[in-house]
Amino acid sequence: MSRVFNFSAGPATLAEDVLKQAQEEMVDWNGTGMSVMEMSHRGKDYVSIAEEAEADLRELMNIPANYKVLFLQGGASAQFAAIPMNILGDKKTADYVCTGSWSKKAIADAKKYCEVNVVAQPDAFNTIPDQSEWKLNPDAAYLHICSNETIEGVEFKDLPECGDVPLVADMSSNILSRPIDVTKYGLIYAGTQKNIGPAGMAIVIVREDLIGNAMPITPSVLDYQKQADADSMLNTPPTYTWYMAGLAFKNLKKMGGLEAVAKINDRKAAKLYACIDASDFYATPVEAKYRSVMNVPFTLPSADLDAAFLDGAKKAGLVTLKGHRSVGGMRASIYNAMPEEGVDALIAYMQEFEKANA
Numbered sequence: 001m002s003r004v005f006n007f008s009a010g011p012a013t014l015a016e017d018v019l020k021q022a023q024e025e026m027v028d029w030n031g032t033g034m035s036v037m038e039m040s041h042r043g044k045d046y047v048s049i050a051e052e053a054e055a056d057l058r059e060l061m062n063i064p065a066n067y068k069v070l071f072l073q074g075g076a077s078a079q080f081a082a083i084p085m086n087i088l089g090d091k092k093t094a095d096y097v098c099t100g101s102w103s104k105k106a107i108a109d110a111k112k113y114c115e116v117n118v119v120a121q122p123d124a125f126n127t128i129p130d131q132s133e134w135k136l137n138p139d140a141a142y143l144h145i146c147s148n149e150t151i152e153g154v155e156f157k158d159l160p161e162c163g164d165v166p167l168v169a170d171m172s173s174n175i176l177s178r179p180i181d182v183t184k185y186g187l188i189y190a191g192t193q194k195n196i197g198p199a200g201m202a203i204v205i206v207r208e209d210l211i212g213n214a215m216p217i218t219p220s221v222l223d224y225q226k227q228a229d230a231d232s233m234l235n236t237p238p239t240y241t242w243y244m245a246g247l248a249f250k251n252l253k254k255m256g257g258l259e260a261v262a263k264i265n266d267r268k269a270a271k272l273y274a275c276i277d278a279s280d281f282y283a284t285p286v287e288a289k290y291r292s293v294m295n296v297p298f299t300l301p302s303a304d305l306d307a308a309f310l311d312g313a314k315k316a317g318l319v320t321l322k323g324h325r326s327v328g329g330m331r332a333s334i335y336n337a338m339p340e341e342g343v344d345a346l347i348a349y350m351q352e353f354e355k356a357n358a
């Protein structure tokens with residue numbers, strides 16, 4: 001059996017080293033005679049796994065001590081509601097930048113709990129409106145952005161300036177892709193199944209002073225203060241996903257940390273975009289400045305060619321390249337775990353397909 005290069009947007013490819021280690025430890029973790037899946041989340045073995053994962057994430061992202069790191073069920077989508085419920089405090093409104101499909105979903109849920117002020121929204125989701133055009137509300141509880149729109153392939157390149165208003169970022173598809181300054185954010189959240197590990201969990205990194213004032217209607221499992229007090233074990237956490245995330249963090253450390261990872265990511269994205277730009281056959285709708293380093297949407301000259309492209313790709317071991325149903329075309333998700341050889345193989349296939357079909 002040989003592995004394919006899987007360009008899925010999520011659940012997405014995992015590093016082979018991580019999968020192999022999980023396989024090695026599958027039936028007997030560290031001499032305990034049981035799988036991680038079979039352990040009590042309150043036992044000392046599992047607690048050590050959970051704590052080590054948090055410590056490694058803190059080290060990788062350089063997370064200051066005054067930030068809580070939470071490991072929660074419900075994916076990133078649960079946080080769409082949890083964020084206003086937890087950090088609105090005595091404010092009534094929150095600012096949102098609407099840059100694509102995931103921003104829209106975050107806004108739709110936030111509207112159930114607060115007044116949403118959409119500070120900017122481009123006519124087409126292929127760019128980020130210039131900050132000079134944003135209509136920020138200085139009295140907003142927070143400013144929410146989606147730092148990388150997974151479906152449209154649009155990524156923030158500059159940190160928004162929002163003064164004392166806490167910045168909240170959905171980093172589901174670009175967390176850990178490069179070093180960031182956590183202190184510039186009030187809250188960072190990400191579902192795990194894009195750039196970390198398996199599905200079933202969200203990681204929330206939140207500044208301590210923003211929590212502890214949740215709305216009374218907030219379900220306990222979504223109450224950041226209660227979860228922080230319980231070390232994210234108010235109820236049973238997604239133990240295996242948490243463990244797998246920990247293996248992924250160790251793997252990133254082994255690769256040299258986020259500086260080293262960013263170099264590889266930039267190189268992978270640059271060569272794929274260069275391939276698209278060099279051809280009259282392929283095109284990408286995203287404005288060059290805001291092109292995502294993680295999710296690369298591209299089109300062929302005619303949608304009639306899509307099926308043949310995907311078919312040939314599959315035969316070459318390159319799978320899940322179909323674009324999201326809402327935008328069509330192709331999308332190559334090239335997260336941390338996508339080896340550079342996978343991108344090289346995709347480029348070689350694209351050039352070959354162009355030659356045969358141009």
Ligand SMILES: *Cc1c(COP(=O)(O)O)cnc(C)c1O
Binds near residue numbers: 078
């Ligand atoms: C996938 C995704 C989500 C939703 O994640 P779930 O874990 O499925 O809830 C939210 N935001 C972004 C940017 C995503 O890519």
